Amino acid sequence: MMRFDPFREIEELTQRMDRAFSSGGAQSSRLAPPVDVHEDEQGLELTLDLPGVQPDGIQIEAENQTLTVQAERKYARSEGRTAHRVERAYGTFTRTFSVPSKYDLTKVEADFDHGTLTLRVPRSEAAQKRAISVRSGGQVAGSKTLDAGQEQAQPEANPSAETAQSE
Structure with missing residues (x-):
């Protein structure tokens, strides 16, 4: 079951506007990468597609139960070369997530492999299930x-x- 994300439609509209008003798609624009979010007893796992991005160009910030991922894919324009079609997305990839307080943002783990960023956010100690002795x-x-x-x-x-x- 997918949760309704009211900001997703706004992000998609912003992307379309950026593409419509940029010159051939080569200008920098703001992009929201697609994401999969899964949850199990250990915590959350977020998987984002960041094609063409270098690992050292990824910024991940966690503050006030908000997790933000930002990266940039630059368009390399060469002298003496004519672009007849530019369809791939270039610009700044940004995605922000509101994370419930039952998850510990101080222990986020990030792995980047072949253009896929995987973030793991464990459950907080207070939210862990435990047996109580009487x-x-x-x-x-x-x-x-x-x-x-x-x-x-x-x-x-x-x-x-x-x-x-x-x-």
């Missing part, structure tokens, strides 16, 4: 389950208590 009489008794009509469950971690109750 104490009984000041001792850790393990997890307990109460059935309807039963006053107290049997402790799992104290074998002497089981012997005392069964006698």
Whole structure:
């Protein structure tokens, strides 16, 4: 299921306007690269297409639950050479994501391979699922389950208590 992104249509319209008013597509313009966003129990994974971009030309910023990726692909114009058609996208690639607070932007990992940038944003420690131990009489008794009509469950971690109750 895809989430509705109200800014996606604005980005696409901006791209079309940039292309329409640039001279042959060779001028610098702002582009929103396509992205895939996946989530699992470890966190988020964002995959962006940045064709023709060098790894050292990629800027990734994380601030106030916002993740921004920016890169530039320049058009190399040579003297004495005529361009009859320029259809590939050139300019600045920019994409900004609002990341929920359950993810830790201080631990973002980025990998760039053959024009594909993969960002991994792990879940924050506070958002991790964990088991909670239950104490009984000041001792850790393990997890307990109460059935309807039963006053107290049997402790799992104290074998002497089981012997005392069964006698």
